[in-house]
Amino acid sequence: MYDSEVQGRAVLRPGEADAGVIAPIDGKSVGLAFSVDGNPFYGLIDPYQGGALAVCEAARNVASVGAVPSAITDCLNYGNPEIEEVFWEFKEGVRGVGDACRKIGLLTEEGYPIPVVSGNVSFYNQGKSGKAIPPSPIIACVGVLDDWSVSRSIGFKDEGDVLYLVGEPLDELGGGEYYRTVLGTFGGNVPKADFIRERRQIESVIEMHRLGWIKAAHDISSGGILTAIAEMAIGQDPSNGLGFVLDLAELAPTGLEPEKILFSETGAFIVELPAGMEREVLALCARNRVRLYRLGEINSFPRLEVIDGSERLAIWELEELRTAYDSGCRDIFGVPAGR
Amino acid sequence: MKRNFSRKVAVIQFPGVNCEYETARAIRTVGLEAGLFRWNEDPAVLDDAVAIVLPGGFSYQDRIRAGVVAAKDRVMDKVSELAAAGMPVLGICNGAQVLVESGFVPGLQWESVELALAPNIMEDRSGYYCRWVYSRLEETGTAWTGSFSEGAVIPIPIAHAEGRFVTENEKVLKAMKENGQIVLRYCDSTGVVDGSFPANPNGSMDNIAAACNREGNVVAMMPHPERATWLRQVPENLPDEWGRRRRKGAGNIDLLEGEGPGRKFFASLLERLKQGGVL
Structure with missing residues (x-):
């Protein structure tokens, strides 16, 4: 510190x-x-x-x-x-x-x-x-x-705001968090830096900031989309208790299996924008030739849920996520819980 | 050339302090004038000042013990004289350590060291700690807190390794309480003074975050008001009215450059100086 x-x-x-x-x-x-x-x-x-x-x-x-x-x-x-x-x-x-x-x-x-x-x-x-x-x-x-x-913090801001994915997960999970910590392997299919795509996405997100649209933004890196959304939930004012339901059906056009969608570390951004901006944001992304997915609305239930259409795949209470996030090093370095 | 501190708040720049510039800026936000006093200037120029602030940092590299070398600096003889005569003096963080090591706070016996700012020890946490905490205003009668309402809950950052107010003499604590010398106490976001971490971040006795002398003109505070003087300094996820205000201010520089939760410490000084006819 x-x-x-x-x-x-x-x-x-x-x-x-x-x-x-x-x-x-x-x-x-x-x-x-x-x-x-x-x-x-x-x-x-x-x-x-x-x-x-x-x-x-x-x-x-x-x-x-x-x-x-x-x-x-x-x-x-x-x-x-x-x-x-x-x-x-x-x-x-x-x-x-x-x-x-x-x-x-x-x-x-x-x-x-x-x-x-x-x-x-x-x-x-x-x-x-x-x-x-x-x-x-x-x-x-x-x-x-x-x-x-x-400039805004990554934390969720308000109920009803919409999360968008600027970019797209690709099937390239090698070296990623999911392979290493969940599957216990490295894999070989490392993400391929696509500089043109990165530049366009970066330009788009900066433009959205300049237009005053962005209420929160977080890039996709270690741990993929699911980790990014969890970090945005954890980063909010804890007295607000906002949550999110991620429906994989929204990302069906990627053609990827659920765990690849959730954990792919392909460079991208998640942005929180006010409701009702679908047309503007779609136009901006089309003009800049970047992919855009509308992921859903922030709700007032303090939990993070992953569903696939009508099937629930996972659910965590916000408090559970926050504790895991805050005490990660303590678990690894053997400091007893609660300190 | 001797510098003129007439109508100014003097911010004392010991070698090794690092918060003097923003502290001077923070003082100016309320309309006061501020100037830096270098430790080796002629202390006599401080006679003209309206108040003195000892800023945060690492005076004399924290050699021996935080604040103890600066407490022996000759400029502190002048500060002692002026403080005893009633001039408002504020020590922030390392400045608070200097005031305690000088025996000005609590100053039950002037210039005798009755308190210590010991290394942080909280349950089994220890060491340097930098974060936003909450403090409750216990005493509006000091030169630096008159603009707050009693019991105000103030979010404010701390950044120190030695901030634990302790004394082994129970009579000192008792006297401080009786005399109203406990100015700020660490609390949770709702104002409850809770002795356990994280509400009490450093193990301070009775949750003390700031204390003053009997007369209330000399205040030693570990939290940093100059880091909570502008709304933009407030974290967006603070679970209170200040956090909400900060989020609402997004995109509006004028709002974000407006008042933060700690500016009132300096506004209080201005108020006090006006009341006393000094300004």
């Missing part, structure tokens, strides 16, 4: 949203958003995708609060580069970071890459056995906002 309040400029703190936001200049609306991200499991399967996806996610994170991804810095962690395979992992990771920066590009300057303004490389990260750590590029992204007041 560290001091996330010092200087008094906080607008959104770590954990409140996908990126932290500050209002750096008195009397000005300009805001800065910061995010640091990385997932070593993708790189273990494909070090190129590991680098590329880390940039995609960091860029998504700042777009989630309405900021334009404007620069990154990297922290590239690998094993012993004197070993040919490890050096190859490093090379692939750098190639992935570079491709993502060039192909997502600066939204504000057509044809310019997102600049990598600094970085650090850490080699020889290995255990006593000499086995290298998984390729672990960590990316920090800075985003710029014209107006920090549009």
Whole structure:
């Protein structure tokens, strides 16, 4: 834990949203958003995708609060580069970071890459056995906002608001949370960074922020759509007790099995918009050539439910989710419950 | 050139503090003037100030014990003199630690150390803790709390590792209670003073979050009012009226730059200074 309040400029703190936001200049609306991200499991399967996806996610994170991804810095962690395979992992990771920066590009300057303004490389990260750590590029992204007041926390806001999925789950669960923690395997089918798709989705979400539509936004990453929605439920004002029913029938056009829909980590966003905006949001997404799914309305029952048409697949009380979320590390590190 | 603190609140900048600029900004939001006093300037310039604030941070790197080195700094002789003469003095976080180590709070015997701000220990949690908590206003009679209503429930952030008010002398606590020297107590979002975590975040004796001297002009508070001075600083998911206000303000900078739950500490000072004819 560290001091996330010092200087008094906080607008959104770590954990409140996908990126932290500050209002750096008195009397000005300009805001800065910061995010640091990385997932070593993708790189273990494909070090190129590991680098590329880390940039995609960091860029998504700042777009989630309405900021334009404007620069990154990297922290590239690998094993012993004197070993040919490890050096190859490093090379692939750098190639992935570079491709993502060039192909997502600066939204504000057509044809310019997102600049990598600094970085650090850490080699020889290995255990006593000499086995290298998984390729672990960590990316920090800075985003710029014209107006920090549009940045919102990920938590549900009001009953009757509508959740939309901006993007689409694909059948690419390799290295993902579901395979590792539920099935106990890595798989091989790692998500493929699609820079054009990422750019269009990021542009769309930033545009929705600028239009003042977004009441909450959260990107899809580890744990997929279901985890993202759960985090949005957990992040709300606990005295509001809002819930959601996710009907897989809404996502039937993806043609995927339920667990793939729920846990696919394909880059996307979930946004909460006021009711009655279907036409506007559909038009915006069509214009930007991104997929859009209307997932349903936020209700006033403090639980999260997954159904498939008339069949209930799962249900959790909000309190149960919150406890699991807050005590995850305690369980792992062996601190007894209730502390 | 000697600086002029006439009509100004002096924010004391010890080496290692890190909240002085936003504290000065927060003071200015209520229409007061504020200036920074560097620790090695001539303390005599403080004679002209209208009030003194010791901001948060890590004065002298928290060497030996938080606040103890700054408490021995020569500027504190001047602060002691002015405080004894009735000038309003507020210590925030590290500043509170300095005031306690200086023996100004509770100041039953002026300049003798009667309290400690000990390392946080709550059940079996310990260490640095940064989060929004709730506090209940117990005393409106101080120079820094007159604009609140008695019993007001104030959401406000804390960020410290040594914030547990303790004394081994029961008479000190008893006297503080009798004299109305307990200014803020940690509570839950509904105002119930509950001794268990998370309502009491650091194990503080009697849930004390802020205390004052007998006269009420010197207040030592662990929470940070300058981090709750603007509505935009309030977390969106706070389960109270402030959280709702924050959410309603989305998209409206003027609203979000408006008053947060802690601004009244500074408004209280302005009120007090006007009443006393100082301003």
